[in-house]
Amino acid sequence: MIGLIDYGAGNLNSVRRAFETLGFKNRLITSEEQMDNSLDKLVVPGVGAFGYAVRELKRRGLWPAIKNWLKENRPFLGICLGLQLLFEGSEESPEEPGLGFFIGKCLKLPSVKVPHTGWNEIELSQSDSLFEGIKNREYFYFVHSYAVLDKSDNDKVLALTSYGGNFISAIKQGNIYGVQFHPEKSGPAGLKLLLNWSAKC
Amino acid sequence: MLATRIIPCLDVDEGGVFKGIRFKNLVPAGDPVRLAQRYYEEGADELTFLDIGASWKSRKTLIEIVEKVSRVIFIPLCAGGGVKSLSDIKELLRAGADKVSICTAALENPSLLREASLAFGSQSVVLSIDAGRTGQGWHAFMKGGRIDSGLEAVDWARKGIELGAGEILLNSIDRDGTKEGYDLELLRIISDKVSVPVIASGGAGRLEDIYEAINTGKADAVLLASLLHFGQLTISKIKNYLKSKGVKVR
Numbered sequence: 086m087i088g089l090i091d092y093g094a095g096n097l098n099s100v101r102r103a104f105e106t107l108g109f110k111n112r113l114i115t116s117e118e119q120m121d122n123s124l125d126k127l128v129v130p131g132v133g134a135f136g137y138a139v140r141e142l143k144r145r146g147l148w149p150a151i152k153n154w155l156k157e158n159r160p161f162l163g164i165c166l167g168l169q170l171l172f173e174g175s176e177e178s179p180e181e182p183g184l185g186f187f188i189g190k191c192l193k194l195p196s197v198k199v200p201h202t203g204w205n206e207i208e209l210s211q212s213d214s215l216f217e218g219i220k221n222r223e224y225f226y227f228v229h230s231y232a233v234l235d236k237s238d239n240d241k242v243l244a245l246t247s248y249g250g251n252f253i254s255a256i257k258q259g260n261i262y263g264v265q266f267h268p269e270k271s272g273p274a275g276l277k278l279l280l281n282w283s284a285k286c
Numbered sequence: 287m288l289a290t291r292i293i294p295c296l297d298v299d300e301g302g303v304f305k306g307i308r309f310k311n312l313v314p315a316g317d318p319v320r321l322a323q324r325y326y327e328e329g330a331d332e333l334t335f336l337d338i339g340a341s342w343k344s345r346k347t348l349i350e351i352v353e354k355v356s357r358v359i360f361i362p363l364c365a366g367g368g369v370k371s372l373s374d375i376k377e378l379l380r381a382g383a384d385k386v387s388i389c390t391a392a393l394e395n396p397s398l399l400r401e402a403s404l405a406f407g408s409q410s411v412v413l414s415i416d417a418g419r420t421g422q423g424w425h426a427f428m429k430g431g432r433i434d435s436g437l438e439a440v441d442w443a444r445k446g447i448e449l450g451a452g453e454i455l456l457n458s459i460d461r462d463g464t465k466e467g468y469d470l471e472l473l474r475i476i477s478d479k480v481s482v483p484v485i486a487s488g489g490a491g492r493l494e495d496i497y498e499a500i501n502t503g504k505a506d507a508v509l510l511a512s513l514l515h516f517g518q519l520t521i522s523k524i525k526n527y528l529k530s531k532g533v534k535v536r
Contacts, residue, residue, distance in 0.1 A: 200452055
């Protein structure tokens, strides 16, 4: 059973529908009590502001539960804002620290047109089962204004994307994954990635 | 680098997809869910559904279509047409749309853009501008192109973004359905002056028109309806052509 963290911001339907189409059972998690032993995997989908998400997750008691989940290295996928939350913080909401699982901060994208909206390529830095059957430089769908700018010494980075400079588009440590794009909106390649994550990661 | 998006637009009325010429003379163009599926398989980068009936019946049809499509198609979906309030927006997002386009209501009540972007994020708010040539420039029109708001299209685009719109869908009233090519001057002026993606709409008749919208007009995406619905062009044909011209496409 996949748990989808719902903090009342974005539309979770598309993530749900993608998992349903792939045949993976999932349910929405809105409170700490719902994070019981029936869950094998956890997704933090993302749309919305960094600070709002942190405050909502705390208000719902989900913040410490997610921190524990990460500490226990249980299968986790952060999507878009869900990836950003794994880092130490964001320029978007300096008053709210992130989960601090990865080192680094999200900064405003250094490009003329922000948000970065549309299909962009990912450059794979290393092979991983998440990208099995997906070609290098495949296009994924992005919508975001903040990102973690490339730290070339970071051996946890799985993929980079360029938009007015390189940023981290996929990262992993142990069973904890984050992707900056929206696999649930990235057509067949996105579904393949979600299938890989559900079945192999 | 970001790819230029090709976005089929499906005009929805009670139970079907329609496409008109200069916003009039509507003719049916096929089953919406089947069309959407076809475009998805052909490589559409996004889909837009516009309720052109603007009645409760056509809205109901739009919601049903968005809901059905979002269960089988996993690319961004935009819905609009007659969107008046936050609850309209919420209803469409809940049905499965990722973005909602707002035209007349934003002109009548600009704060709707701010409220919507605060509630759902700028990425889900598309400001649709029906621009028509007037004496010297272009004005933003309301009510399906029938009423001149008196606002300069360029000023309105900038104001809309300031209020929270995350994208501009720029329709040329003069070119809509004519196949005479996009209004490149209009496109270029708006694209140069705004900091969010601009989607070109209205007037594509040939492959070259699409290329010019991107190359000269600086559009980030192009919206296409009749050219695709009636089979004159396919998405793969368009993408191959653009690729040969050095345009980045998926």
